[in-house]
Amino acid sequence: MATGRTHRPATRSRGIPEATVARLPLYLRALTALSERSVPTVSSEELAAAAGVNSAKLRKDFSYLGSYGTRGVGYDVEYLVYQISRELGLTQDWPVVIVGIGNLGAALANYGGFASRGFRVAALIDADPAMAGKPVAGIPVRHTDELEKIIEDNGVSIGVIATPAGAAQQVCDRLVAAGVTSILNFAPTVLTVPDGVDVRKVDLSIELQILAFHEQRKAGEETAAGDGAVPAKRSSADGQGPDGDVPAVMPA
Amino acid sequence: MATGRTHRPATRSRGIPEATVARLPLYLRALTALSERSVPTVSSEELAAAAGVNSAKLRKDFSYLGSYGTRGVGYDVEYLVYQISRELGLTQDWPVVIVGIGNLGAALANYGGFASRGFRVAALIDADPAMAGKPVAGIPVRHTDELEKIIEDNGVSIGVIATPAGAAQQVCDRLVAAGVTSILNFAPTVLTVPDGVDVRKVDLSIELQILAFHEQRKAGEETAAGDGAVPAKRSSADGQGPDGDVPAVMPA
C-alpha cells in the first residue's frame, strides 16, 4: 500500500482502520445503486453481497463509524450514504489537477466517475508547449510553468500524476512544494515525499505481474502435482546460462 | 485486495505470502534499473531504499524465494532479476486481451510498459461495430462476437476489462467461460467469478476517495491542534450531533 504511514502516534485520533477506509468507497457505491432504486433499507448480508465482502466484516467496518443500523431491520440506505460520504470527505468539493496529458492523462480527464463524487478537475497540466491551450475533455491544457499558480489559485490539495516515469518525481516535488498533500501516482516509479503527504499508486504493470504469478502457479499445480527441483544457489558473478532457463516450468 | 483467495489447501506448496508477491514487481523494477546501469551487486539497504520499503522487510521477502544473496556483500543484481522474473512467471510470454477500447482501453493499449515484461497484447476487443478493424496502437480492434475465438486461438489466460461498468460482468463471464483465469478490472463494479479465477481491480474513484479521507483528516487535525480527545468507545445509540467528528472544521 502506498498510503503514507500513520506518523508517529500510531493510528490514534478517530482510529478508523486503513483497511476499513479502503472499503468504504465500495460500500458507498453499492449503497448509491440501492438509493437510485429507491430501496429504503438494506441488511448487512445483502449489502455485503453487493459490495463483494463478507457480512461480518461489513458490520465491523460500520461499527467504526458509529452505531447506525437498526437491529432486526438493517441499515437506512439514505442515511448510510450520507454518513459514509461525510466520513470520506465527499460532502465537500475537491479540486484536482492532472499532470501529464498523454494517452492516460487524457483518459483520466475524460473519465466520468471523476466529477460525479465531489471531485472536480481544476486543471490539466502538461509539459509540452504544443499542448497548451488545446482542450481535452473540454478543459484547456495549461503549461507546466503555471503549475504553482494553478495549485494556489484553486486551493488544490490532490494531484494526479500521469507523466512518464522520468518526470514523475520532479512533478511530485513541485506539486508538494506548491501545497498538494495527496498524490495519486500512475507513473511507474517510487515517489519520495515528505511526511504528511499521502501517496497512492496505480500501476498496471505491477497488477499484471501479480496476476502472472498466480497464473503460473495455477498452471504449475495442474501439471506437476508435486513440484520440486529448487534451483541451487549461485555463488557470485555467474553470467547465467545463455538463456537456458525456464527449466521445466512452462505449461507444456 | 481482490486476489482470489488461495483455494482449499491454505497457502501451501511454495507458500510465498501475498504481501511479498505484491512487492516483487517493485524490487524487480529497481533491480532492472540497476542492471541497466551495470551495477553488479546491491545491498538490502540500498535496494530497499530504491524500492521504497524497509530493508528488513526486503530481506524477509527474499528469504521466501531462497537464499540468494551473500553475507557481507549483498545480492547479485543479474541473478536476482532472473530469480524474481522466474518466480513471477515473466520468463514466459503472456498473451493478454483488452476488452473495451474507449479512452482508457486505448490508453492501456498504448501503454509501453505493457509489452516490455513478458506481456503481449494479443487482441483489442470492443462491442462497437464501428470500431472493428480500426487500428489502435497498431493493433486492429476486433468485435466482441469474436471474443471466444480469440481467447482460444491465442491461448489467452489474462484479460483486461476496460468497459463501462454496465458491461463488465457480462464481459467477465464470457472471458471466464472461454478460458481466462486472471482478470484485471478497470470498470467500477464488483465482479463475481467462479473459484480459481483471480480478479484484481484498479479503480480511480476509490483511490481518490481514500485520499480525500486522509486529506479531510489532515485538515481537521490542523485546526484542532491538540487533538487529545481519544476516540473512546462509544457505548450504544449515540446519535451524535450532525457532525460529531471533525469538529465543524471544514475548510472553507
Added chain:
DNA sequence: CCATCTTTGTGCACACGTTCACAAAGACAT
C-alpha cells in the same frame, strides 16, 4: 590462518486484519 568488518537470514514480539459466534436490541404480531 586468524581477526575484523559487513551484511544476510531469521526468531520473536507486536500490530493489524479477518472471521466466528453469540448476546442484546429492537421490530412486529398476538
Added chain:
DNA sequence: ATGTCTTTGTGAACGTGTGCACAAAGATGG
C-alpha cells in the same frame, strides 16, 4: 405486555504482515 424472530454490534480467537535485533556467514586484510 409479552413472546418471537430478525439482524446488529462486538468479544475473542486466529491468521497475516511488520520491524527489531542479533547470530551466523562470508569477505577482506594482515
